[in-house]
Amino acid sequence: MSRNGVTADEVMAVEAARRLRDGTVCFVGIGLPSIAANLARHTHAPECVLIYESGTIGAKPAELPLSIGDGELAETADAVVPVPELFAYWLQGRRMDVAFLGAAQIDRHGNLNSTVIGDYGAPRVRLPGAGGAPESALSARDVFVMLRHSQRAFVERLDFTSSVGENVRVVITDLGILEPRDGELTLVALHPGVAVEEPIAATGWPLKVADDLRETPPPTDAELTVLRGLRTKGQDDSRH
């Protein structure tokens, strides 16, 4: 899906990158979060610190990694620490400013499900599981969620709560931006060319819309140039 020649992934990556300040310490996974953090590092936030679950602190990959354990992350990192140390000293030690999370489902409180669709004991779809999400959601100062908007994903009730939403500051979707207002995720911005009815229709609960609903500024040519330069170095499909 593309509007004005800009894909949904590109809008999401740019919106996420813009929220990272220079020096922000980010706990990133593979895919869009990694793209966004590297975009920030190559534009306005050169000192943005990237930490991957594999223990690489301050990774500076020239090409986008395909997995959180890519060799280039270790080679370019300031330090590579054992995984138990990463979770104990660096995540639980509250050294992470921002953690990016994705999920299969989100509810209006920012709680996430990445565990099962259906009943835990007899699931319809067994998902990979929570991985680093539960403690990222608790110990990072700010949690940024990146997730495509759909009724399947934005649900009234999670099938399973893998991580809690108390630190979720923003949800970046392919249609717009949600932020918690009075304890409930509220649509605060629409991406260029998106009508307000689209995210409302793609949300499984009655989505609140902010009075001051704004439009996200479109990706600039400079942002797109850097972003596409990054992307072409990796592969097309780099989900995690």
Add this chain to the structure above:
Amino acid sequence: MSRNGVTADEVMAVEAARRLRDGTVCFVGIGLPSIAANLARHTHAPECVLIYESGTIGAKPAELPLSIGDGELAETADAVVPVPELFAYWLQGRRMDVAFLGAAQIDRHGNLNSTVIGDYGAPRVRLPGAGGAPESALSARDVFVMLRHSQRAFVERLDFTSSVGENVRVVITDLGILEPRDGELTLVALHPGVAVEEPIAATGWPLKVADDLRETPPPTDAELTVLRGLRTKGQDDSRH
């Protein structure tokens, strides 16, 4: 003090070294334990593994270290680990076959005092403290104590219990060897030329003497040659 041209320290070091088998993993401090373990490594137990509190695992110093943190220990070690890891994974993890301990006082159960002489709150002599001893005494398979025999050191009642004696297998003194028999340290051997009255007089409790009291074989020329070769490389005074 020297008998037959052999010093008390030499007899103690040789007796301790003889008790280390090839491949024994030893937790050693500076001074006599370090000398003994290095003597073993240079004679019958070349694969004896030396671990110092500073985190050096498998140190193979060519010269005797003057402190547990000497650079040569790090340079010759198989691995240097952080101090918290050393105590958690390697000592508490029960990787140490033998821990050497010294002390200011010992009682008949092998309990040791390295904390204070007098009352803890108003001590006559404030000693350095227990350091690594309490958990060495609990987590090493076997504890070897090396301590010069005197009424001040071998006491009826410790001023303070710094570490417990349950794993003490042998006490090597300048006069002989004590081992636990029926829960009480018992004189089982005398060094060459020592009369049984000497350790009895130098012990602050009625010292039990084993029926099968034996004499320790004197240091061999080979042992003394290696030992004196080791000693001359270091300095004369290397207490810890």
Add this chain to the structure above:
Amino acid sequence: MAEIVPLGEAIARLVHDGDAVALEGFTHLIPHAAGHELIRQGRRDLTLIRMTPDVVYDQLIGMGCAEKLVFSWGGNPGVGSLHRFRDAVENGWPAPLELEEHSHAGMAAAYAAGAANLPFGVLRGYRGGDLPARTRVATITCPFTGEELAAVPAQRPDVGIVHAQQADRHGNVQLWGITGVQKETVLASTRAIATVEEVVDELEPRPGAVVLPGWVLDAVSPAPFGAHPSYAHGYYERDNDFYVAWDAISRDRDRFQSWMERHVLGTGDVTQYRASLAQEAAAA
């Protein structure tokens, strides 16, 4: 002191049916060759432990070796689902798979507790979600502050298996690059096996390396390319195409079984396994 022995012998001697086995590796240095040897030797009723079970655990599960999985993230990194894992959980094929599910932080704390010979690990975690009701986690109260934290039972595998770049002739092992939770796995386990890319005369100290002295290992087995399709930093790259291809191979039960029969059961070691893959690629 570790003996340097062929992998088949190490597995035969040290891993028994019903054992709890951890083959660890965080994307890097995943002990595939050892996993294949478990399959060849027909181990059954294993409790498989790993933070990030991926393709080799999919293979073990699909071949019916596992009774239980202890894990925190089970997927095909960069690709998607593990179809054999899903088939076992969703449909009980080839056998039901009991799950003990944790978070990464919980698994890491549990391994560290095991390595430290503690019965439990403590962390700030497992709060607020649905996982605590489904797994082994308890609340523990700080005796100084009264704060409540999570406790997880220590991981103490019967056998820990890791892959490393090098061993020396005394069985000392060195791995470098991303070292994950491998040291903890070895130290937490009752028995430990390391497979290595090569045996060298002397281990050259390297930045960021983990050294496992031979005396904490029971066996060291040469297995060049033994991490494939994972990678060995300094030796070979990750075979990303294989991970993508695995999605299709593993999606269908019959195709999975014939692939395993051809490339794993039909081969005797990692060299033959690679030759078999190469032969198939050449024929395509």
Add this chain to the structure above:
Amino acid sequence: MAEIVPLGEAIARLVHDGDAVALEGFTHLIPHAAGHELIRQGRRDLTLIRMTPDVVYDQLIGMGCAEKLVFSWGGNPGVGSLHRFRDAVENGWPAPLELEEHSHAGMAAAYAAGAANLPFGVLRGYRGGDLPARTRVATITCPFTGEELAAVPAQRPDVGIVHAQQADRHGNVQLWGITGVQKETVLASTRAIATVEEVVDELEPRPGAVVLPGWVLDAVSPAPFGAHPSYAHGYYERDNDFYVAWDAISRDRDRFQSWMERHVLGTGDVTQYRASLAQEAAAA
């Protein structure tokens, strides 16, 4: 992000009277220059924390900077007693010194807990001796096995100070050789200072190194020879003669005070301190 600032400025800005301060170092890389600066600036009522307080803590105690000492072994390694420490404990000179005494294992677990933002650390220890009645330790019960273990309160210093070989111009710090408990000290502390032998353009990765990113430090201060009489692996050796000489210098209150006045209070930084020692040696 750490600022690279002169040591005097770092201490003035980051260490306050009454703070709990850990200057860590396990024989190697002991931050003497930073300790001297605390003395020059006349800090008072400090709680000094360190596993192995040695000469620099003897100096701080003897100069009346400390109100309390948290420690596990307080001696002059290879030599004997710390006379100023003993005088404070035994005679209350120059002021009484409150003690919180632990074992090494307990201190290490407490620092690790602090670095991990946990309120307590757990260990198998403190069992059977007289120390538990004299220090802060509690019993904690494993919620899975019922076993009783020791819990120690986390160390969370107000300020952690370490000495390292190198920093780069971004304030990233690297130390190597025996790295002790320094990483934990920095990460457990509210504020952190690293003194370094030199500032280099780029940190070359080294075997066994600990890297502290600049963003976990508040200040990095150049202090060449800043560990003396301790050593800096790759830079200079331990001054063993100094440790021996300290025994006589520190044994007598007057001699101690005049030594401190001449070499520490009478100098402005580590360069002047070394010149002062050299001048005295040349005159002898």
